[in-house]
Each structure stands twice: as C-alpha cells, then as structure tokens.
Amino acid sequence: MPEPDKALLRKAVARAVAGLTATGRLTIVEVAADAMTVFRIHRDDNGRPRCHYWSLSWGDLTSEHGWADESTRQAVLRAADLPSADEVVLVCSFPDGAEANRVLGWLSEARPAAVHPVDGPVTAVIEDVLATDPLSRSYDLVVMRADHPSGRLRLGSKQLFPIGAVPGTRAEVTVRCEPGDEYGTAFAVVTWQGREPRLLSVHSARLTPGRYPLTAELIRPGKVRFTGLGELTRDPRDWGDLVAAVPSQLPPRAGPAHLICAVEVCGPDAKVEERLSRVRQVVNFLSAELAGLLRVSLVAYGAHSYDDRSAGEHPVEVAAWQVAPEHALAALEPLEDRGAITEGYPYYPHAAQVEDMLDAVARRLPTSEHMRTVLLTVGDRPPHPVRANRSLILPCPHPHDWQSLLSRVQHRPDTLLAAICDRRDASAHPAWRQLGANAVAHLDALDIRGLATDLGLSAPAALPIPFPLLDETE
Incomplete structure (x- = not known):
C-alpha cells in the first residue's frame, strides 16, 4: 500500500x-x-x-x-x-x-x-x-423592482455569486429599503432549480428607509454574510410567507403642493387660538411629509362691520403667500400673539368675511399652475350672501358672490377644497360642505394624516415591503 x-x-x-x-x-x-x-x-x-x-x-x-x-x-x-x-x-x-x-x-x-x-x-x-466546495448553483439576492412611473412592483433577483464561486468571494450592491413589516426588511438568498427559486437563507433587519451599500461574502456553501446593514436576525418565514407579504405596487408619492390656509380670526379668543394651532399642526405635518415640495399661503379674515360710526373693519389679511413652510410659520406667530381681532359689537356676529377671503385668494391664484393647490378654510361662520335672501344674513357690503368665487377657485386645474369646521356636520352651516367639498374635518377631532391623504398631500399608509428594492439600472 x-x-x-x-x-x-x-x-x-x-x-x-x-x-x-x-x-x-x-x-x-x-x-x-x-x-x-x-x-x-x-x-x-x-x-x-x-x-x-x-x-x-x-x-x-x-x-x-x-x-x-x-x-x-x-x-x-x-x-x-x-x-x-x-x-x-x-x-x-x-x-x-x-x-x-x-x-x-x-x-x-x-x-x-x-x-x-x-x-x-x-x-x-x-x-x-x-x-470550500465551489458553488454548483448561483446565489441570488431576492429584490423588488419598481416600474416607473406606475410604481408597480415585481419580484426579481440580483446575482451575488455565480456558479464556481469559492468561499471568501465578495459582492457589492446598493439597495433601497422602504418601511418593512414586524421583522423589518428580509435579505433572502435563493438558488434556482429551473425557473423555481429555492430559499437558501433569510435574515432580516429593521432599517430606516433609504439607500444602503451592501456587501455580501460567501463564507461557505449555504452561508452568506451581509455587512453594511447593522444587526441581522434569522427570519422564521418560509418562501410562501415572504411572497404573500409583497404588495402589488409602491405607495404613490405626493408631488409639489401649494397649501392655502384661510383662518377665521373672529369669535372667542380660545376658538381663534385653537384654529391657529390646527393650522400650525397641518403645516408642520405636511412640511415633514413633502420635504421641500410644499409652499404655504396664510390668509386671516374676520367679520364685517355695518356700523357707520365704527372706526372701520379689519380687511382680509394675506399674511404670507406661497412661501416656504418655515416662513409661513413665522408669519403665523403674530396672528397667534394677537388672537381674535373682531369679537362683538360693532362686528356682525352671524357671518364672516369668507367671501372677501375667496376674492383675495382668487385674485392671487394664477389660472394655470403645475402643482396641486389646496384651499383649507378653518372657521365656523358662513359667508355673507351677495344680496339679501331668506337666510336673513346681511349681504356682503362690497359685494362679493362667494359661490361664484368658490367655483372659480375650485375649477382651476388640480385644485381641491378642504375645511376644518368648529361645528359638527349636523350643526354646521351648509356652506361648509361646499368649502370642504373634497375633505371636511372637525376642529376638535382632526386626523391630520387622514385629511392629507384624502387631499393627495400624503401617501396612504402602505403595506410593508419585505424585500429591498433595486433600481432598474442596477
């Protein structure tokens, strides 16, 4: 031997x-x-x-x-x-x-x-x-690819290691992670038997949405180590569970928007304070949601005075027009410090300058603009009619036809009407249903995300995406 x-x-x-x-x-x-x-x-x-x-x-x-x-x-x-x-x-x-x-x-x-x-x-x-056996099948990372601009998702793979790769081989790829589910984002490695994937391993990480440069290293046949992702834990789901969790498409992304906040500043100080507080909350929320895509206008209106002996009435005040959110919030501070400006005699208690506000907004809006525009009216009182009618509300002294002006604003391209009203639907004046034709909320029970979603200013809560996304160019 x-x-x-x-x-x-x-x-x-x-x-x-x-x-x-x-x-x-x-x-x-x-x-x-x-x-x-x-x-x-x-x-x-x-x-x-x-x-x-x-x-x-x-x-x-x-x-x-x-x-x-x-x-x-x-x-x-x-x-x-x-x-x-x-x-x-x-x-x-x-x-x-x-x-x-x-x-x-x-x-x-x-x-x-x-x-x-x-x-x-x-x-x-x-x-x-x-x-140390060289791979007899390629190892692929499971990824999602999004079709632009539809956002439709399809399941795919990105090769990490080809047939013949030996332990110690490394591969680098950049992926984008969206919000995951309770396990986070799954980094699953598969092989292929014909056209059918075979799950080799799956580990998950809870990651902040964003892009990640990922390094994969082949440790031995059947074991791949990922770096660049923080802590990964073994994911107990099988292939069927993972695929069942894949949504059909990405949530829609909101585009540039112009938010016009028109606030009624007549009435009790506490109510005016609350209305202005709601405006601040909405602007802050949408500023974070839309990042640099949001422009804000701020308009304050009060009540008319019909007393010739009075010192005159406060006109509609355009505190800011189509400015960055931080500038609009700065313009809001003086209104908050001042509080209510028209309360009690000689100011009319049964209506407000809604029609004057609509005239100020309509005159400033261009006829065509390539961004979503939302007129958000916050208040309680109805507008004055253009002429005397059976409602017994005094007509606008200027006179402005609020319905004609509202229609003019509403029929601009990609323009929506929203309202936050002090009163519940049953007790609110019918005009508030028109002022909030696309979305109406109550002052004391405001769901800001729901309101923004209804107006297309915020993406709806999306189903989690279990796999990382890969750009089509990768």
Whole structure:
C-alpha cells in the first residue's frame, strides 16, 4: 500500500464532490483499527453538499464465528451500502491491521475503487472539502423592482455569486429599503432549480428607509454574510410567507403642493387660538411629509362691520403667500400673539368675511399652475350672501358672490377644497360642505394624516415591503 497522503485524499474527495449531480450520491468508507465509518454525501435542493455518516465497530459487524464467516462479509457490505452510490472512495487509516485489510478486500471486490491510505481520521478532510466546495448553483439576492412611473412592483433577483464561486468571494450592491413589516426588511438568498427559486437563507433587519451599500461574502456553501446593514436576525418565514407579504405596487408619492390656509380670526379668543394651532399642526405635518415640495399661503379674515360710526373693519389679511413652510410659520406667530381681532359689537356676529377671503385668494391664484393647490378654510361662520335672501344674513357690503368665487377657485386645474369646521356636520352651516367639498374635518377631532391623504398631500399608509428594492439600472 502506498505511503499515507492526506493531500491526495483531499484531491480525490474534492473531485468526487465536484462531480456530484443534483441526485447523485457519493460514499466514502473509512476503515480504521477498530471500526468502519461510512460517509454519505449528496447535494440538497440548493446544491449544497451535505454529509451524514454512521460508524460500526468490528464487534458490531463480526458474527460469533469471527472474520472467516460469510455472514460477517455480508454485514460489512450491507453497512457500506455501496450499490446505492454513484461513486465510491475507500480510505484506510490503519494500513497494518489484518481486519482492516480484510474489510478493504471485501469492499474492493464489491465495488472496485482505489484505496487511499491516511494517518488518522478523515473527518477533517471531508469537512474541509465540503466547506470550500465551489458553488454548483448561483446565489441570488431576492429584490423588488419598481416600474416607473406606475410604481408597480415585481419580484426579481440580483446575482451575488455565480456558479464556481469559492468561499471568501465578495459582492457589492446598493439597495433601497422602504418601511418593512414586524421583522423589518428580509435579505433572502435563493438558488434556482429551473425557473423555481429555492430559499437558501433569510435574515432580516429593521432599517430606516433609504439607500444602503451592501456587501455580501460567501463564507461557505449555504452561508452568506451581509455587512453594511447593522444587526441581522434569522427570519422564521418560509418562501410562501415572504411572497404573500409583497404588495402589488409602491405607495404613490405626493408631488409639489401649494397649501392655502384661510383662518377665521373672529369669535372667542380660545376658538381663534385653537384654529391657529390646527393650522400650525397641518403645516408642520405636511412640511415633514413633502420635504421641500410644499409652499404655504396664510390668509386671516374676520367679520364685517355695518356700523357707520365704527372706526372701520379689519380687511382680509394675506399674511404670507406661497412661501416656504418655515416662513409661513413665522408669519403665523403674530396672528397667534394677537388672537381674535373682531369679537362683538360693532362686528356682525352671524357671518364672516369668507367671501372677501375667496376674492383675495382668487385674485392671487394664477389660472394655470403645475402643482396641486389646496384651499383649507378653518372657521365656523358662513359667508355673507351677495344680496339679501331668506337666510336673513346681511349681504356682503362690497359685494362679493362667494359661490361664484368658490367655483372659480375650485375649477382651476388640480385644485381641491378642504375645511376644518368648529361645528359638527349636523350643526354646521351648509356652506361648509361646499368649502370642504373634497375633505371636511372637525376642529376638535382632526386626523391630520387622514385629511392629507384624502387631499393627495400624503401617501396612504402602505403595506410593508419585505424585500429591498433595486433600481432598474442596477
């Protein structure tokens, strides 16, 4: 028998493992001083070489009549199960043993194969071969791709490691993460069997939405390590669970918008304070939601005076027009400090300058503008009619036709009407249904996100996206 050589054995095992097909079986039989160990190696559904083994001592294999008995030979052959293997490698780790040589002779007769002598157990050799086996299938990262501008999502993959990649190979890719679910964003690695994906591993991380440069390293067949994502934890979901969580498309993204806040500043100080506070909340929310895409106008209106002896009435005040949110909030501060400007005699208590406010807004709005415009009216009192009618509300002294002006604003391209009214629907004047034709909210129960979503100024709450997104150019 030739001199023991683990390098030759490793080369033989590596060649045999590399030649394994999807359904192939490799059997390695190690014959030692006092036992025989059988290693059975196959590839799993992901193409990884997997090994299980069993050992039987000579006492387990020999019959009561010893080595000369035919039943001992049959027990050895049954334990080795050589006929079921596509390839066989025989190893002797005790070359000088009579029992070992006898067993090797029986095995070689049943399945002719070269015998590789080694010093010591072969487990470490086999483990090393399996850990460094080049990939027999490519490893892909599961990603989502969005069709622009529709936002429709489709499931796809990005190759990380091609067939033949060896441990230590690295791949870099930049992905975009949207809000995930309770597990976060899943970084799933799959192989392919025909057109069907086979889930290899899946780990998740709770990430802030944004772009991430990702590095994947092949540690060994079946194990990929990701860096650049923070802490990853094992995700218990299977492939069906992950796919079922994928929404059909991205949430719509709101575009540039012009928010006109028209606030009634007549009435009790507490009510005026609350109205202005709601305006501040809305502007702050939409400023964060739309980032640099929001422009804000701020208009304050009070009540008419019909008393000739009075010092005159406060006209509609355009405190800011189409400015950045921070400038609008700055313009709001003097209104908050001043509070109500028209309360009680000689100011008319049953209506407000809504029609004057509409005239001021209509005159400043261009006939065409490439951004969504929302007129948000905040208050309680109805407008004055253009002429006396059965409502008994005094007509506008200027006179302005509020319905005609409102229609003029409403019929501009991409212009919507919203209202935050002090009163509930049942007690509010019917005019508030027209002032809030697209969305009406109550002052004391304001859902700002719901109002913004109804007006197309905020994306609706989207279903979580379980996988990272990849730009079409990647």
